[in-house]
Amino acid sequence: MYHIQTLNKISPYGLEKFDRSKYICGDDVQNPDAVLVRSASMHDMQLGDNLKAIARAGAGVNNIPIDRCSQQGIVVFNTPGANANAVKELVMCGLLMSARKVYPAMDWVQTIKGEGDAVPKLVEKGKAQFSGPELSGKKLGVIGLGAIGILVANFARHFGMQVYGYDPYMSVETAWKVSRDIKHAISLQEIYENCDFITLHVPLTPETKEMINSESIKMMKHGVRILNFARGELVSTKDIKDAIDEKQVRCYVTDFPSDELLGHPGVLAIPHLGASTPESEDNCAKMAAEELIDYLENGNITNSVNLPNVIINRNCKTRVTVIHKNIPQMITAIAGVFGDCGVNIENLTNKSKKEYAYTVVDTNGDASEDAISKLKAIDGVIRVNIYR
Ligand SMILES: NC(=O)c1ccc[n+]([C@@H]2O[C@H](COP(=O)([O-])OP(=O)(O)OC[C@H]3O[C@@H](n4cnc5c(N)ncnc54)[C@H](O)[C@@H]3O)[C@@H](O)[C@H]2O)c1
Ligand SMILES: O=C(O)[C@H](O)COP(=O)(O)O
Numbered sequence: 525m526y527h528i529q530t531l532n533k534i535s536p537y538g539l540e541k542f543d544r545s546k547y548i549c550g551d552d553v554q555n556p557d558a559v560l561v562r563s564a565s566m567h568d569m570q571l572g573d574n575l576k577a578i579a580r581a582g583a584g585v586n587n588i589p590i591d592r593c594s595q596q597g598i599v600v601f602n603t604p605g606a607n608a609n610a611v612k613e614l615v616m617c618g619l620l621m622s623a624r625k626v627y628p629a630m631d632w633v634q635t636i637k638g639e640g641d642a643v644p645k646l647v648e649k650g651k652a653q654f655s656g657p658e659l660s661g662k663k664l665g666v667i668g669l670g671a672i673g674i675l676v677a678n679f680a681r682h683f684g685m686q687v688y689g690y691d692p693y694m695s696v697e698t699a700w701k702v703s704r705d706i707k708h709a710i711s712l713q714e715i716y717e718n719c720d721f722i723t724l725h726v727p728l729t730p731e732t733k734e735m736i737n738s739e740s741i742k743m744m745k746h747g748v749r750i751l752n753f754a755r756g757e758l759v760s761t762k763d764i765k766d767a768i769d770e771k772q773v774r775c776y777v778t779d780f781p782s783d784e785l786l787g788h789p790g791v792l793a794i795p796h797l798g799a800s801t802p803e804s805e806d807n808c809a810k811m812a813a814e815e816l817i818d819y820l821e822n823g824n825i826t827n828s829v830n831l832p833n834v835i836i837n838r839n840c841k842t843r844v845t846v847i848h849k850n851i852p853q854m855i856t857a858i859a860g861v862f863g864d865c866g867v868n869i870e871n872l873t874n875k876s877k878k879e880y881a882y883t884v885v886d887t888n889g890d891a892s893e894d895a896i897s898k899l900k901a902i903d904g905v906i907r908v909n910i911y912r
Contacts, residue, residue, distance in 0.1 A: 526820050527574075529556035531564040534581055535802075538809020541817060558816045560809075563587055563796070571596055576909065577819050579812035582607055582799055583671070584755060585829050586728040594830045594880050597847040597907025599819055601827050603811040605671035607804035612675035614798050615723055615753050618777040619659060619680070621792055622721065622749040629654035660684030665719030667712065667735075668754065669694050669702060673725035678703045690715050691726075716743035721751065728755035738763040741772055749775045753798045756780030765791075823884060823911050831882050832875035840870050840886035843911040844896070849904040850881040857902045858883050865895040880906075 528542060528549040538560070542549050549560075558577040559566070565587045566578070578588055579601040593600050621627055632654070636646045662685055666677040669691035677687045681703060689702060690709040702708075709715050712735075715722060722744070726732045736750065736759040750773055752759055759776070761784050767773040768790035778785060781793035799808070811827070818824040823845040824835045831847065848854050855874050862869050867889035874883045891910055899908045 526558070527553045527556045528558050528560055528816065529553040530560045531566070532560075532562035532581075534560050534562070534812075535805040535809035537806040538581065538811075538813040541810060541813035557820060560812055560816065561587070562808075571598060576907075577601065577816055579603075579816045581805075581808035581812040584727060586755060590830050595906070599825055599828050599847075600830045601812065601815040601819075601825075602829055603808045603815075604827055606807040606811045607799035607801075608671035608675050610801040610804035611672045611753055611798040612679060613801075614779070614794070615672070615676050615751060616679060616683075618751045618753065618792070618794070619664070619683070619721060619723070619749075622751065622775040622777050623659055623662075624656040625654040627792060659721075662686070662720040663688060663718050665690065665709065665715035665722040666706075667691075667715060667722065667724050668726035669698060670725060672753070673723075674698065674701050676723060676725065677706050681705055685721075688715050688719055712740070713743055716740055717745070719748065720745060721749045723751040724754045724758050726754055726758065728757050733757050734760045734763075736760065736764065738766065741767045744772070746772055747774045749773070749777070751777040753777075753779045756782060761785060821911070823909060825882060828877075830877065831880055832877040834873055834875050834882050834884055836871070836873055836884055836886070838886070838911070841888045841912070842886070842891050844885045844887070844891045844899070845909045845911070846883045846885070846899060846905055847907040848881055848883065848902070849906070850876040850879050851904050854881065854902070854904055855883065858885065858899060858905075861895055861898045861902070862887065864898070865892060867891065867895065 526547045528547055530551050539549055555572050555574050557574055560579050560581060562581050567589050575598050577599045580588060581603055583602055585602050588600055590600055636643055639646055660683060664680045664685045665688045666673045667690050669689045677689050680687050688707045688709045690712060741763060761782055764776050765788055768776060775790050777792040779794045779796050779798050785791045786793055815826050822838050823843055825831055825833055826835055846858055867887050869885055869887055871886040874881060896908055899905060
């Protein structure tokens with residue numbers, strides 16, 4: 525039996541992928557083979573020796589101790605694009621709310637309840653304080669043109685916005701999806717200096733942490749509106765509050781409220797609802813469950829953030845997979861163990877991702893305990909798994 529621990533509420537649509545004759549799933553599962561998680565922080569968690577994989581049903585993996593996982597040979601998956609449409613739709617709502625004062629206006633209109641027949645007149649009188657600009661003709665800067673950024677950039681053109689996109693790491697495959705009307709910004713400065721609205725769609729990394737700070741805000745247009753549906757730590761809380769107080773920033777829409785931001789005028793705080801639609805919860809859970817199942821049962825890796833993607837049909841009696849450091853002589857050493865044990869290799873695949881690599885060996889022979897011990901003893905080998 526495989527044991528799957530869930531750390532957040534995971535859509536049943538994903539959980540039902542696990543065949544109950546082979547899998548036990550639940551939040552009380554001990555010593556799991558794999559963990560299914562959304563945003564719960566795993567940084568302070570012990571990662572047991574039996575743990576082989578973690579699947580993040582979602583995009584951001586900053587809640588997972590990736591380095592520790594790699595060192596322990598734990599494969600970390602996420603579900604690229606599975607919640608992108610949900611986020612895009614809420615970003616569009618955020619754009620409209622940052623321009624038109626819908627939220628304070630709706631609050632205000634409730635205050636005239638009880639005024640009887642005077643309500644229509646009071647509405648007409650009171651509405652003047654809530655006028656706000658149109659999006660059409662304004663410039664939108666999209667920072668990060670991944671699954672979400674591209675959808676946001678392409679959609680914003682339908683609001684009549686002029687869109688600038690910035691992503692120095694964009695893949696060719698991704699570039700094909702960007703509408704040709706989107707201006708390719710070659711620097712962040714170009715976005716900051718030109719755009720009336722700026723929306724962030726980058727992962728939280730040491731490079732992007734607090735990328736919005738007093739220095740970057742200084743370069744922006746007076747009265748800029750900033751949207752953050754990516755991660756709270758991308759924006760310096762102190763600097764954004766100061767910039768709002770100085771009217772340099774007109775509005776900050778964030779899906780990641782903190783105590784200091786709540787109640788601050790000019791901040792529109794949303795309780796991390798970007799991916800909270802039944803459709804995206806289902807998509808993410810299904811994709812995450814399928815990734816775990818194919819890894820646990822076949823050793824195939826799809827959408828891992830710390831190991832290379834390796835998907836090979838299984839048509840041999842035995843598969844041995846090795847997670848190891850990406851250093852010279854590893855393939856020779858691994859193949860040598862099979863040779864020494866008299867086992868013929870039918871297929872050997874090796875792929876690497878940064879400091880780590882993954883080797884899959886398929887054979888019609890058997891992998892003896894002796895062979896497995898020898899593989900584990902190779903310097904640089906982190907984990908060996910056998911699939912029969
Ligand atoms: N609010 C929510 O509920 C919600 C939902 C999904 C994702 N997110 C957040 O949004 C982020 C983006 O999600 P995604 O699905 O689009 O991910 P993605 O991996 O498809 O896209 C991220 C893009 O950012 C780019 N990038 C990385 N560093 C950059 C930098 N320094 N400058 C510019 N571009 C950079 C990458 O090249 C990539 O194209 C996630 O990492 C997550 O933190 C939030
Ligand atoms: O990175 C993500 O996918 C989002 O922040 C969604 O988080 P959630 O799954 O906790 O809603």
